[in-house]
Amino acid sequence: xxxxxxxxxxxxxxxxxxxxxxxxxxxxxxxxxxxxxxxxxxxxxxxxxxxxxxxxxxxxxxxxxxxxxxxxxxxxxxxxxxxxxxxxxxxxxxxxxxxxxxxxxxxxxxxxxxxxxxxxxxxxxxxxxxxxxxxxxxxxxxxxxxxxxxxxxxxxxxxxxxxxxxxxxxxxxxxxxxxxxxxxxxxxxxxxxxxxxxxxxxxxxxx
Amino acid sequence: xxxxxxxxxxxxxxxxxxxxxxxxxxxxxxxxxxxxxxxxxxxxxxxxxxxxxxxxxxxxxxxxxxxxxxxxxxxxxxxxxxxxxxxxxxxxxxxxxxxxxxxxxxxxxxxxxxxxxxxxxxxxxxxxxxxxxxxxxxxxxxxxxxxxxxxxxxxxxxxxxxxxxxxxxxxxxxxxxxxxxxxxxxxxxxxxxxxxxxxxxxxxxxx
Numbered sequence: 001x002x003x004x005x006x007x008x009x010x011x012x013x014x015x016x017x018x019x020x021x022x023x024x025x026x027x028x029x030x031x032x033x034x035x036x037x038x039x040x041x042x043x044x045x046x047x048x049x050x051x052x053x054x055x056x057x058x059x060x061x062x063x064x065x066x067x068x069x070x071x072x073x074x075x076x077x078x079x080x081x082x083x084x085x086x087x088x089x090x091x092x093x094x095x096x097x098x099x100x101x102x103x104x105x106x107x108x109x110x111x112x113x114x115x116x117x118x119x120x121x122x123x124x125x126x127x128x129x130x131x132x133x134x135x136x137x138x139x140x141x142x143x144x145x146x147x148x149x150x151x152x153x154x155x156x157x158x159x160x161x162x163x164x165x166x167x168x169x170x171x172x173x174x175x176x177x178x179x180x181x182x183x184x185x186x187x188x189x190x191x192x193x194x195x196x197x198x199x200x201x202x203x204x205x206x207x
Numbered sequence: 208x209x210x211x212x213x214x215x216x217x218x219x220x221x222x223x224x225x226x227x228x229x230x231x232x233x234x235x236x237x238x239x240x241x242x243x244x245x246x247x248x249x250x251x252x253x254x255x256x257x258x259x260x261x262x263x264x265x266x267x268x269x270x271x272x273x274x275x276x277x278x279x280x281x282x283x284x285x286x287x288x289x290x291x292x293x294x295x296x297x298x299x300x301x302x303x304x305x306x307x308x309x310x311x312x313x314x315x316x317x318x319x320x321x322x323x324x325x326x327x328x329x330x331x332x333x334x335x336x337x338x339x340x341x342x343x344x345x346x347x348x349x350x351x352x353x354x355x356x357x358x359x360x361x362x363x364x365x366x367x368x369x370x371x372x373x374x375x376x377x378x379x380x381x382x383x384x385x386x387x388x389x390x391x392x393x394x395x396x397x398x399x400x401x402x403x404x405x406x407x408x409x410x411x412x413x414x
């Protein structure tokens with residue numbers, strides 16, 4: 001791409017460093033911003049800078065927050081006896097969007113992955129154990145990906161918590177609602193058959 | 208989408224105002240920036256703000272530029288007798304990328320479109336006429352879209368220039384190179400047949 005202005009070139013380069021944005025899309029975004037009012041572009045720039053500067057991570061659950069303690073941890077109506085363990089803050093948002101969970105969260109910040117050099121110390125595991133010890137949590141729900149890294153992490157955490165009376169559960173896996181059987185992958189389908197449930201459990205919401 | 212931080216929410220809203228970026232993609236971009244070093248995010252923000260503040264438009268051709276006169280207009284090796292009329296600066300980049308044109312450009316900034324309230328005065332048409340009068344331009348190449356707006360604009364400009372000895376040409380239209388005939392749209396194919404050329408012209412690069 002040949003740029004007639006180095007200012008444009010720099011802006012395109014910055015945008016194209018973002019995930020999923022190539023040079024052409026970056027150019028489109030830059031041209032869009034060029035057409036906007038100066039005030040709007042300044043606001044765009046300010047909001048991004050401000051977010052990075054002022055964002056806090058909740059001292060309890062490591063979720064992003066505007067304050068020391070996040071909205072969810074500060075909410076007195078939520079069940080303090082349940083902690084849902086997730087990998088990222090996006091998972092918190094996904095579970096919150098279901099409106100089916102009223103306990104607390106704990107954001108790990110990643111999964112144990114020796115290949116990528118991520119050990120247990122790089123994650124928020126120590127604070128999780130302390131939280132469970134101090135708050136006498138009754139249930140820890142492992143809502144982490146069913147990958148090799150996820151399984152390793154789940155195994156490590158389960159071992160570390162074996163001396164505590166906390167009940168450890170995991171999300172149920174199976175064929176998605178609305179999904180057609182023929183398009184489900186073999187592993188999911190196989191696990192769905194192995195983990196089959198009496199139909200009464202589903203109908204009455206038990207389990 | 209339920210956000211646990213208003214800083215994140217603001218940033219997602221800003222990103223999702225960009226064309227082609229929805230809330231989910233915006234969230235992905237924001238989370239990516241959150242993971243980056245503070246310095247990198249600040250640079251991103253600064254570069255965007257700087258671009259909008261410091262960008263100049265060439266006094267001759269209205270292309271974006273770092274200086275009063277753009278690189279292309281300032282280049283003494285380019286043919287001053289040819290002006291290629293384009294709609295946007297992206298078109299300048301597209302034509303420059305072909306490396307087949309060595310004349311100057313003139314960026315209209317849009318097309319005449321009464322439905323959108325864009326009249327000739329909103330575009331850089333007056334400066335084009337002045338340029339052609341003063342520089343005694345020999346050829347004006349209309350490289351604008353073959354749409355109703357494009358045709359209207361081309362017709363208007365041709366009329367306005369009728370008193371000047373400038374030769375007005377337009378890009379050739381036809382089936383794209385590498386395109387298969389059966390996939391060409393009917394109008395393009397019809398025009399290609401109407402505007403057929405002796406094969407010698409193509410082989411020898413004439414026309």
